[in-house]
Structures are given as structure tokens and as C-alpha cells.
Amino acid sequence: MASSKAVKITWLGHATVLVETAKGTTVLIDPFIEHNPKYPKGFALPEKIDYVLLTHGHGDHVGDAAPLAKKTGATVVAMVELAEFISKQGVEKTIGMNLGGTVQLGDVAATMVEAKHSSGAQDSTGTHYVGVAAGFVLTPEDGPALYHAGDTTVFGDMRLIGELYQPEIAMLPIGGHYTMGPREAAVAVQYLGARTILPIHWGTWPLLAGTPKELAGYVAPGVDVVxxxxxxxF
Structure with a gap:
């Protein structure tokens, strides 16, 4: 797998992605570890995790956020209502934000962008409103702009994400059923203008049947589907 001196992106199954910059900032997106059937066996997370980013409140995206943040001292960054929900689980450091906002996380600028998906969070007392679903554009000082779409279908305003932030690398869900599948993701690629696609949220369970090979058959020449x-x- 190709590597970059500027940024390293490791897929940990489902939508869980670890981003490590050249300057040492470590960002973990949507940690789903303990009950993730595709979490790579034997993979050890870095001892230092600076930030945990959450795209929405579903358990397969936030399930390990609170215990991991409490163990490592990481700051959790999420939609403002979701950040409050996580703080009530004993997480001391959170940053609540909203669509269109940008926060500086070490040498990475993180911008919260729109997604089209539901976002209720569940605990022992029931289901809770934790704001709307979102994605993130990450712009390291010494690297390309990265887009993690979270869980979403394709939507027309992905063109604005492409126009405003010009992501070179896009992490897109392709499994189908709960998110867009390969056919819809190919349109998202067109709207975004990204040239390298890192497919996520596929293969975890049989329902998530979309594959990178299928996506590659839909996209235009010159787009690299990893x-x-x-x-x-990567």
C-alpha cells in the first residue's frame, strides 16, 4: 500500500479511520472497535491519540469513543449535541461544533460539513437526539485535504464541498443499505472532484454488499479507487 511522508491513513474496518500527520498529530475517526467484526486482529492503536472525531451518534460509530477518550486523554470533536452526550459519559475534553465550522486540531484544520443520514444515540435509558449527521474535511499543514463523509447518501451540495475545500482524498461509504452504494458513490466522486477514493463502510456485514471493485467500474478514468x-x- 502506498504511503505519504505528509499523512498516513489507516483503515480499521467499517468507518473507523486513523489519521497520523508528519508532525505527529493523531486523529481517530468514528472508533468502533470492541464489537467491530472487521477490526484488524492484533492491531494496536497508538498510545497517544490526540483527537477523536465523531460523524454521528450511531453505536457503530461512537461505541468506543468515551472509553477510548478517557483512557488516552483524547479530545472528542463532534456535533455540539453529540459532544454533550459524550461528555456526560465522563469524557473531560470535548469540542462541540456545527456544520460549516472549522477548528484547529494541532497541525490539522477540521471542518464539519453536511451529510444525509440519521443520528440518534442510544444508551440504557433509550434513544437521544444528538444533532444531525456530518462529515469532516481535514486539512493538514503539510498534506492534502482529506474528506471523511461519515454515513451518507450522495447529495447535490457535495459540489460545494468540492468547490470550497478541494479534497484530494475522499473516504466514502459504499456498502449500500444504510448508506450510498457504489453507483451513488460514483456520482459523489464526480461532485467532489477527488482523485483518490478510500472506500469505507462496506463488507462489515452481508447487508453492506458494495465493493471497491464495483465502484471502480463506475468512476471516470483517472480516479484511483483503492x-x-x-x-x-495509505
Whole structure:
């Protein structure tokens, strides 16, 4: 798998992605570890995790956020209502934000952008409103702009994400059923203008049947769809 001196992206199954910059900032997106059937066996997270980013409140995206943040001292960054929900679980450091906002996380600027998906969070007392679903554009000082779409279908305003932030690398869900599948994701690629696609949210369970190979058959020439497996780094 190709590597970059500026940024390292490791897929940990489902929508969980670890981003490490050249300057040492470590960002973990949507940590789903303990009950993730595709989490790579034997993979050890770095001892230092600076930030945990959450795209929405579903358990397969936030399930390990609170215990991981409490263990590592990481700051959790999420939609303002979701950040409050996480803080009530004993997480001391959170940053609540909203669509269109940008926060500086070490040498990475993180911008929260729109997604089209539901976002209720569940605990022992029931289901809670934790704001709307979102995605993130990450812009390291010494690297390309990265887009993690979270869970979403394709939507027309992805063109604005492309126009405003010009992501070179896009992490897009392709499994189908709960998110867009390969056909819809190919339109998202067109709207975004990204040239390298890292497919996520596929293969975790049989329902998530979309594959990188299928997506590659839909996209325009010159777009690189990376056929990675959990544990691979780009």
C-alpha cells in the first residue's frame, strides 16, 4: 500500500479511520472497535491519540469513543449535541461544533460539513437526539485535504464541498443499505472532484454488499479507487 511522508491513513474496518500527520498529530475517526467484526486482529492503536472525531451518534460509530477518550486523554470533536452526550459519559475534553465550522486540531484544520443520514444515540435509558449527521474535511499543514463523509447518501451540495475545500482524498461509504452504494458513490466522486477514493463502510456485514471493485467500474478514468482491507495504510 502506498504511503505519504505528509499523512498516513489507516483503515480499521467499517468507518473507523486513523489519521497520523508528519508532525505527529493523531486523529481517530468514528472508533468502533470492541464489537467491530472487521477490526484488524492484533492491531494496536497508538498510545497517544490526540483527537477523536465523531460523524454521528450511531453505536457503530461512537461505541468506543468515551472509553477510548478517557483512557488516552483524547479530545472528542463532534456535533455540539453529540459532544454533550459524550461528555456526560465522563469524557473531560470535548469540542462541540456545527456544520460549516472549522477548528484547529494541532497541525490539522477540521471542518464539519453536511451529510444525509440519521443520528440518534442510544444508551440504557433509550434513544437521544444528538444533532444531525456530518462529515469532516481535514486539512493538514503539510498534506492534502482529506474528506471523511461519515454515513451518507450522495447529495447535490457535495459540489460545494468540492468547490470550497478541494479534497484530494475522499473516504466514502459504499456498502449500500444504510448508506450510498457504489453507483451513488460514483456520482459523489464526480461532485467532489477527488482523485483518490478510500472506500469505507462496506463488507462489515452481508447487508453492506458494495465493493471497491464495483465502484471502480463506475468512476471516470483517472480516479484511483483503492482496494484496501482493514489494517491497510495509505
Amino acid at each position: 482496494e484496501w482491507e482493514p489494517g491497510d495504510s
